[in-house]
Amino acid sequence: MNRWVKRSILVGVGFLSVGVSYQAAQAKDDNPIGDTYSAETSPNLFKPTKVKANTETSFDIVLKPRCQQAMLQDALDVNTPGNPNFKKFLTPSAIRDKYGQSTSVTNSWKSYLAKHHLKSFVYDNGLLITVTGKVKYIDKTFKVDMNKATYHSNPLQFGKHAPAIPSDLANSVWTLLGMGTHNPKFVFPNASSAISKSVDNTYAFSGYTKQFVDHYNVQPLYDQGMTGKGQTVGIIGFGAIKKSNAYNFWKHEHASTDMSRYTVKNVPSTMMASNMVSKNDAEATMDVEYAGSVAPQANIRLYWSHNAIPTVMNMVNAYSTAFNENRVSSISSSWGLGSSSLLTMLKNRQVLSPDYLEVLDTILAQGALQGISDFSASGDYGSVPYQTTGVSGTHALRDRSANAVPPMESNPWVTSVGGTTLPFSKNFGTSHNPGSLPFGKVSVAKERSWGVDYLWPAFKNSGLLAQLPDLLSMTGAAGGGGFNKLVATPQYQEGVPGVNTFNARNYLSNLNQPMMDSDLLHGTSTGRNYPDVAADADEMTGYKIYYPVDTLKWVASGGTSIASPQMAAMAAVINSQPGRQRMGFWNGQIYKLAQQSNSPFHPMNDTTDNSNLYYTGQPGTVYNQASGLGTINFAKLAQVYQ
Structure with missing residues (x-):
């Protein structure tokens, strides 16, 4: 449940809380509209x-890659049919040999840090400590005083x-990560919700695995x-799960209940809000x-960062x-890092590395080089997600903008998974x-x-929002999509019909009201x-998860964050075909397959009743940003994918 970036929330949170809360708000406040907008x-x-002197914390030393551009090109080449390097995936140690710093450099760093009472873990790629x-x-x-640490031109x-x-050590350093996260200037907006019980009138229907x-x-x-x-299948998590929940769900779905298939790997992380770490996280549970x-017979490995905030x-x-x-053949993340405007603000406050985007590209490209299929939920606020434009005291100032690029969800080295409505x-x-x-029929x-403009007739000429202003919290629900202008159009998208062109309609006003x-x-x-790509993600036609809340055991859920792990699972299913090599990074192939007569893709190209708000x-094309x-x-994809 990504509290800061996506609406990947349970229907019990997203819809029912609207019905429950508006009367309470009216009872205790004369201005519920103001409360809602606030x-x-x-x-x-x-x-x-x-942090105090004896507090233990962590940070990363990112080492300079040898020829970063060649590394990125290699990551694409090994995933492109017809290229001489196609499917010549590398191991992490082979990546070090080709692009990372030598073992002599990293051993020198380890020795230097040990002399200063600091422990270090060197990743096999020779790029990160x-x-x-x-x-x-x-x-x-x-x-430095870590409570006041700021970035300078000297990394x-x-x-x-x-x-x-x-x-000799200083010259090997690209940047450091995590040094500014204890500075009070490092802030995140809180957009959290609490779990509520769901009832039948808060969604159209809710299915299980069979639906997908x-x-x-x-x-x-x-x-x-x-x-x-x-x-x-790897799952990136910022919370853990109750193992019994997964057992009960898999038993219900006739999947393997051998619980040795589920494992957890703890991730070294920097702590920002220790009181928020959850061992029963709804997002991790549904993933x-x-x-x-x-x-149903794949192993599932949760990579758990013990921090509820995804820095x-x-x-x-x-x-x-x-x-x-290098155990997973596919991996999924339902978490983002916030909008580019938030990260730019942190960078300008000198509490975030100015090289964070390039570092992120390099690390994610490593997965492509290793032949790992990497999926990321595209977000649940449509094409106009929230951006943080400033800070006033203890509050963030947020607005919605098509320029509020989420750099994780739109990174060129992930397969971004959008949403549909059934x-x-x-x-x-x-x-x-x-x-x-009260939407009527x-x-x-x-x-x-996926875009909730199918509800617009209920709002037209009804005054419904004025009567129930909390409904504004759901008018922006839609699959993420648009343009990430922070990076160039990737090679795999160049020349694809529908890429870099668009059709659009204004469905939301500047105040988040239906147009x-x-x-x-x-x-x-x-x-x-x-x-x-896209799959069913709308909470209105979503999925049930086993996540007991009070007397309720099965809770309706949705969001692109439940579509993404299902894509990663399908990569594992196809990879399990005897004699097949890893699928690798999908984007190197899927855009070419989409232009063939036997395409396994079904583009949704209507210009009405088909938006992400x-x-x-785009009729006559194979791609649109919704x-x-x-x-x-998937049966056809398995046939045509090389």
Whole structure:
């Protein structure tokens, strides 16, 4: 459940809480509209806890790669059919030999840090060292007060004076991660919600694994004995799960209940809010449950960062830990890092490395070089996600903008998973009682890009938002998608019909209210287009997870964060075909396959009733920014994917 970046929330959180809360708000406050907008646009801030001299913490030393551009090109080449290096995947140690720093450099760093009472872990790629120790030793070694640390032009300087690091070691350093996260200027907006019970009137329907299997033609693969056996699916987590929940879910879904298939790897991380670390996290629970049911005999490995806030360092370490083990053939993350505006603000405050984007690219490209299929949820705020534009006291100032790029979800080295809504028809009634959604009859005729504009008729000329302003919290629910202009259009997207062109309609006003009957817009743009693929993610037509809350055991859920782990599971299923090499990074192939006559993709190209609240389909193309290349016929994908 990504509290800061995505709406990947349970229906019990996203929908029912609306029905429950609005009467309470009206009873105790004369201005519920103001309260609603305040929660959306000026949430409280999380600030780091001050560290003491004997507090143990961690940071990363990122070493300079030898020829980063060649490494990135190699990562694409090994995943591109027809290239001489196709499928010549590298191990982490082979990546060190080709692109990382030598063992003599990393051994010298280990020795130097040990002399200063600091422990270190060197990753096999020769590009990353995680350092752990007491704050007093870090302060002394790097001439810094970690509670005031800021970045300078010298990558090793965080105080008034640069530390006296030997030049041969200093010259090997690209940047450090995590040094600024104890500074009170390092802030995150709090957009959290609490779990509530869900009732039948808060969603159209909610299914299980079979819903995904049936809609996307998975059964023929199961019939061939492809179940994920022998494969491991990685899950990036910022919370842990109750093992019994996964057991009960897998038992219900007739997946393997041999619980030795589920393991946890602890990730070294820097702590920001220790009181928020969860051992029963809803997001991790649904990721593990569905990865392990869609791939019913695959191993599931949770890479757990013991920090509820996904900082750049913690995200890098989670992926680096997984890649360093080289056990997983696919991996999924339902977490992001916030919008580019938030990260730019932290960079300008000198508490985030100015090189964070390039570091992220390099680490994620490592997964592609190793032949790991990497999936990331595209986000659940549509094409106009929230951006943090400033800070006032203990509050963040947020706005929605198509330029609020989420750099993790739209990174060129992940397969970004967008959302759809399945067909449904339901009469929700018009009751304003708690637990009800007074939308009347709502129908979706066929699978479409996920955007809740299908609810707009209920708002038109009804005054419903004025009566129930808490409904504003759900009007922005949609699959993430758009343009990441921070990077160039990747090679695999160049020349693809629909890439860098768009159709769009304005579905939301500047104040997050529904806009009716907007004209169709046409235009061009640049950068990394996302998402890449899509699957059912709308909470309204979502999935049940086993996650007991009070007397309720099965809770309805949704979001692109439940679609992404199912994609990773399908990579494991296809990888389990006897004699098949790892699928590797999907994007090197899927854009070419989408342009073939036997394409396994179904693009959603209608320009009406098919949006992520801005972008729509593009008739006559294979791609749009609302749902990417579209949904997947997995039996056909397994046939045509090399």
